[in-house]
Amino acid sequence: MPHPGWSTFRFEGIGTQWEISTPDSLVPAVRSELLETVAAYDKTWSRFRTDSLVSGLSRSAGKITLPGHxxxxxxxxxxxxxxxxxxxxxxxxxxxxxxxxxxxxxxxPSGTPLPPPRWENVLDWAGTEITVKEPVVLDIGAAGKGQLVDLLGEVLREAGCTDFLVDGSGDMLHSGNRPVTVALEHPYNPRQAVGTVELDNFALCASASNRRTWGDGLHHVLDGTTGKPIHTTVATWTMAASALMADGLATALFMQEPAPLEKEFEFSWLTVSSSGAAAFSKGIEGRLFT
Structure with a gap:
């Protein structure tokens, strides 16, 4: 949670709630730039908007040029x-x-689950250029909100703000000399916590299958090789240097054991399985409740 006495700027963007906490109230110009950054990200990546940059690829094959991020x-x-x-x-x-x-x-549902096309068969993504051989529906939700957290952190730093907590509905980035203690929401009861961690100039992101659910066993965390929701894991948390990395890894932990991921990424993690069992890395600095 932010420190007592800090000012919090709250707003809605990309379909979620945001809170940006700072020692002093943000000036109007910085608030405007934060809102513009969120709006621009949504206009680029949202698959829910017919006017977004990526939505054109769902209607026809072709090429688009994306922002530098x-x-x-x-x-x-x-x-x-x-x-x-x-x-x-x-x-x-x-x-x-x-x-x-x-x-x-x-x-x-409009039919039984189907896997999406394989990346290597239809998509060429080179830096800021994306070319598709056939219409595809891009969805970068597994890591995109984390990246937007990072982009808002960049706006704050460029404005001279070095102490802040960006919170995009549980995906967080902390900066400053005073760490914050964050509660980890229980996957089956949002009024309870499974533990706490201390966030000190790091990002913390979570992924949970109970966040977006509908129908009989349907939720938004899918296995891209089958198109089916994953039911073996119900919640993950990761801490990393960037929220983009933490967000992506939190999703990947639904699909892969930590060891292969740890060989290429530096991060700490906590997972809760559908049986209720918790596993965590040595790097998790905090306290788990029994």
């Missing part, structure tokens, strides 16, 4: 696609739509 997003996605054997993919949007999680929020 697409470079590091591609690097993280490419690595996690490889490490999870294709289970984590930016092409999962078509499978989500088939299950009812579409632009109209129909929440009614």
């Amino acid at each position: 697409a470079v590091v997003l591609q690097e993280v996605y490419s690595a996690l696609y490889r490490l999870t054997g294709g289970a984590m993919t930016p092409l999962v949007g078509s499978s989500l739509e088939r299950l009812g999680y579409d632009a109209t929020y129909a929440l009614t």
